[in-house]
Amino acid sequence: MIKFITLYSSSSGNCTLLSDSDTNILIDAGVSASKICDSLHKVGVDPCEIDAVLVTHEHSDHIAGLRVLCKKYHTAVYANSATMEHIICAASLPSGCARIISAGTPFAIRSMQIKAFATPHDSAASVGYIIEAEGKKYGIATDTGTITKSMLSSLALCEAVLIESNHDEQMLRSGPYPYPLKKRILSDSGHLSNDKCAWLATQLAIWGTKRIALGHLSEHNNTESKAYEAASRMLSDNNFTVGSDVILKVAPKDEICII
Ligand SMILES: [Zn+2]
Numbered sequence: 001m002i003k004f005i006t007l008y009s010s011s012s013g014n015c016t017l018l019s020d021s022d023t024n025i026l027i028d029a030g031v032s033a034s035k036i037c038d039s040l041h042k043v044g045v046d047p048c049e050i051d052a053v054l055v056t057h058e059h060s061d062h063i064a065g066l067r068v069l070c071k072k073y074h075t076a077v078y079a080n081s082a083t084m085e086h087i088i089c090a091a092s093l094p095s096g097c098a099r100i101i102s103a104g105t106p107f108a109i110r111s112m113q114i115k116a117f118a119t120p121h122d123s124a125a126s127v128g129y130i131i132e133a134e135g136k137k138y139g140i141a142t143d144t145g146t147i148t149k150s151m152l153s154s155l156a157l158c159e160a161v162l163i164e165s166n167h168d169e170q171m172l173r174s175g176p177y178p179y180p181l182k183k184r185i186l187s188d189s190g191h192l193s194n195d196k197c198a199w200l201a202t203q204l205a206i207w208g209t210k211r212i213a214l215g216h217l218s219e220h221n222n223t224e225s226k227a228y229e230a231a232s233r234m235l236s237d238n239n240f241t242v243g244s245d246v247i248l249k250v251a252p253k254d255e256i257c258i259i
């Protein structure tokens, strides 16, 4: 049975588990290793059975727990070369753990087939991931300022996805952040707004995605209800019954969410 579960999801730390009967993969390790291990135990996975961590990019909310986790469990870390250079320095990652991948080139980890795709974000070379397990596709796309055609085609036909619903644009514009930071978040290499996420969710639902989790919410510029309402409204406007045609959830900051 597939487990697709966010363990942590917000601007302050991200970690997601995808498991089948053979393989356990984490996508990002952006909170402390001890917090990751606590959550893994809650969902019935022993941390020493994690086969790999797939890293999206080098920002600390995606790699904060990586070094300790790898040192303790000798977990393999997959990232593209630009991201890997940064995380070997920033997270003092033991180089023996490193596995270099390239966006667009499929690779396998045990029973799972995986492909990374580029996401426009102000980092070295940010990616999202598509993972095929037990004959179905699962997708992750957070930290993306806009929705590109290649992202869309990568995410098409996924059974379930975790997508970014970072901020309510009005809250961000009128909120306390300094102007340059607001400008960065709103840019095409920043983060995805609730409205853009709602459009993405609807597009994926049209192509058959059944389960959608909204994640990586900003703690200062969003609320769970604003993110949920934006996506739910656009899905309903396109004749989807939320809760039956499409299961829509908001991934909480530090509680597990089964996608
Ligand atoms: Zn992030």
Ligand SMILES: [Zn+2]
Pocket (backbone or CB within 6 Å): 057, 059, 121, 123, 143
């Ligand atoms: Zn980031």
